[in-house]
Amino acid sequence: xxxxxxxxxxxxxxxxxxxxxxxxxxxxxxxxxxxxxxxxxxxxxxxxxxxxxxxxxxxxxxxxxxxxxxxxxxxxxxxxxxxxxxxxxxxxxxxxxxxxxxxxxxxxxxxxxxxxxxxxxxxxxxxxxxxxxxxxxxxxxxxxxxxxxxxxxxxxxxxxxxxxxxxxxxxxxxxxx
Numbered sequence: 001x002x003x004x005x006x007x008x009x010x011x012x013x014x015x016x017x018x019x020x021x022x023x024x025x026x027x028x029x030x031x032x033x034x035x036x037x038x039x040x041x042x043x044x045x046x047x048x049x050x051x052x053x054x055x056x057x058x059x060x061x062x063x064x065x066x067x068x069x070x071x072x073x074x075x076x077x078x079x080x081x082x083x084x085x086x087x088x089x090x091x092x093x094x095x096x097x098x099x100x101x102x103x104x105x106x107x108x109x110x111x112x113x114x115x116x117x118x119x120x121x122x123x124x125x126x127x128x129x130x131x132x133x134x135x136x137x138x139x140x141x142x143x144x145x146x147x148x149x150x151x152x153x154x155x156x157x158x159x160x161x162x163x164x165x166x167x168x169x170x171x172x173x174x175x176x177x
Contacts, residue, residue: 061103122147
């Protein structure tokens with residue numbers, strides 16, 4: 001900003017502050033500061049409330065995913081929470097199917113990123129492959145990884161679960177890995 005523009009703004013918009021002196025000027029500054037802090041606290045409080053609502057939505061999405069429950073049960077959970085607790089904050093929690101899917105995808109991406117970062121620091125690793133069929137006779141390839149970093153911290157995780165089409169051969173498994 002140019003100094004001239006700031007001086008012009010100050011002299012035209014805040015001319016009454018020039019005429020104030022001593023105690024009056026100090027009181028005016030304190031009043032303006034108090035108003036600013038009050039507005040900032042209002043926004044801070046709303047941000048905390050919104051953060052809590054989003055956190056609650058993530059917790060519910062996580063619980064639904066871990067329990068392998070249908071997304072349709074989220075409305076039932078929300079109704080129960082509203083009736084039991086009677087707190088209107090629960091009404092703000094978004095439990096739509098799309099939100100649940102998006103939140104679960106975000107958590108999965110976070111886990112994937114964390115695992116990828118850990119894998120980048122491995123000094124050595126090994127992989128275990130297990131092929132089995134699910135209830136619908138679809139071949140599934142489970143890929144597990146175990147790695148050790150420079151501090152000798154061992155990490156063992158399920159890396160991927162890949163469906164295989166038809167009767168899988170060694171080449172199909174190699175391509176999936």
